[in-house]
Amino acid sequence: MNKFYEDIVRGLSSRSKYLESKYFYDAVGDKLFQDIMECPEYYPTRCEMEIFSQQTGALSSLLRSHYNDFELVELGAGDATKSIHLLRRLLAENATFTYYPIDISSNVINYLETKLPLQLPGLKVKGLNGEYFEMLERQKRDSSRPKIVLFLGSNIGNIPADGVDGFCKELRSHLNTGDLALIGFDLKKDPRTILAAYNDKGGITKRFNLNLLRRINDELGADFDLEKFEHYPVYDPGTGACKSYLVSLAEQRVCVGDTECFDFKEGEPIHTEISQKYTVEQTNDIAANCGFKPISHLYDSRHWFLDAVWECV
Ligand SMILES: C[S@@+](CC[C@H](N)C(=O)[O-])C[C@H]1O[C@@H](n2cnc3c(N)ncnc32)[C@H](O)[C@@H]1O
Known part of the structure; x- marks a missing residue:
């Protein structure tokens, strides 16, 4: 079985859903990351x-x-x-x-x-x-x-x-x-400087995160509706952890391929990345x-x- 598929299914089956950030980087993700590096906030x-x-x-x-x-x-x-x-x-x-x-x-x-x-x-x-x-x-x-x-x-x-x-x-x-x-x-x-770097006004970091769902749709035959997830970064100055989430905007079911389906509650997060300071x-x-x-x-x-x-x- 394909490692990408196994890792995605493991992450979405977890009680606290997550997706591994290393999967951000397909050709579209690489280009979006280059655009992030150009953002004034990053x-x-x-x-x-x-x-x-x-x-x-x-x-x-x-x-x-x-x-x-x-x-x-x-x-x-x-x-x-x-x-x-x-x-x-x-x-x-x-x-x-x-x-x-x-x-x-x-x-x-x-x-x-x-x-x-x-x-x-x-x-x-x-x-x-x-x-x-x-x-x-x-x-x-x-x-x-x-x-x-x-x-x-x-x-x-x-x-x-x-x-x-x-x-x-x-x-x-x-x-x-x-x-x-x-x-x-x-x-x-300054925590505001850090948070802004992961929440650019132009919305490129949001597109970068959502691109992971698009990649899963394209490569693993999933049916994520990208309109129904919102990018949500948070920074905790105490621990130095800056975390990105994709939050489900509705109660919904998403299937990856023919056999694996996952239920989301409204407001339920998928953790996508940590950027530790x-x-x-x-x-x-x-x-x-x-x-x-x-x-x-x-x-x-x-x-x-x-x-x-x-x-x-
Ligand atoms: C945030 S980018 C930074 C790129 C570069 N180091 C820089 O400073 O501009 C992360 C890079 O690491 C690669 N990467 C992430 N996780 C990886 C892993 N587990 N093994 C190999 N490469 C990985 C990604 O494909 C991406 O090109």
Whole structure:
């Protein structure tokens, strides 16, 4: 049975219904996410872009002070618009590396394998289409050179706070002592700024969330009526959890394929995504709990976003 189908049925069968956010990213979802990154309210991309475009020299020196020969692996690379600054600099400084973007979206991997060598002549790219850790395993079979792993865009925020240590320990288990991880964390800040980023006035984040229902309709033969669900984000400044829901606007029954049907009450939510926000101290604790040592902290000028460089110890 298809994994997408199994995961969707599991999520909708749960007492508190949920859909896994990794399924947002088909070709339409990838394009909508690019549009989100352009939204005036969506600050994380601009903050991290500032770091990657204005501190490129410092970042590349830091990485090359550890290794000049390495493999550069990026988890959830997306369109790589931030990492491209680092890639260009590393090439200019004659670092020897292959870039391995990992992404669950085949559309993203095809795009990167086609476009990046044209934009950056001489760059060696080997795209890996699939889940983070399965693809890290595959990458290991390709090369045993030291690794630098990028995990940008606060993708790590899509893991709930109570699962982040487990995720980072698993990441550590795929790496060797001395390898580096560069992880983008969105930091706690004015709660209104955070909530607005997930509730843009133009309604693109709403379309991005509803697109998941459209994808389930198209690929799994479901009959979601997109008009009968409303996008509803909330942010809790106490826990730092920003959560997105699709709320059923009516009592309704939705079927996925011929056999699985799900009843919704009016007002019943489907949890679609978490974007966890952290303090710097919390990120240091995660590193310490999971076998890493923070060796550098890079911030944007407002200190809204942190790119933490961790060494495997
Ligand atoms: C929020 S986007 C961020 C993209 C990029 N890192 C950036 O900063 O602009 C998340 C990306 O991670 C990918 N992704 C999400 N979950 C994944 C998973 N479990 N395994 C592999 N890729 C995943 C998505 O397809 C998408 O391209």
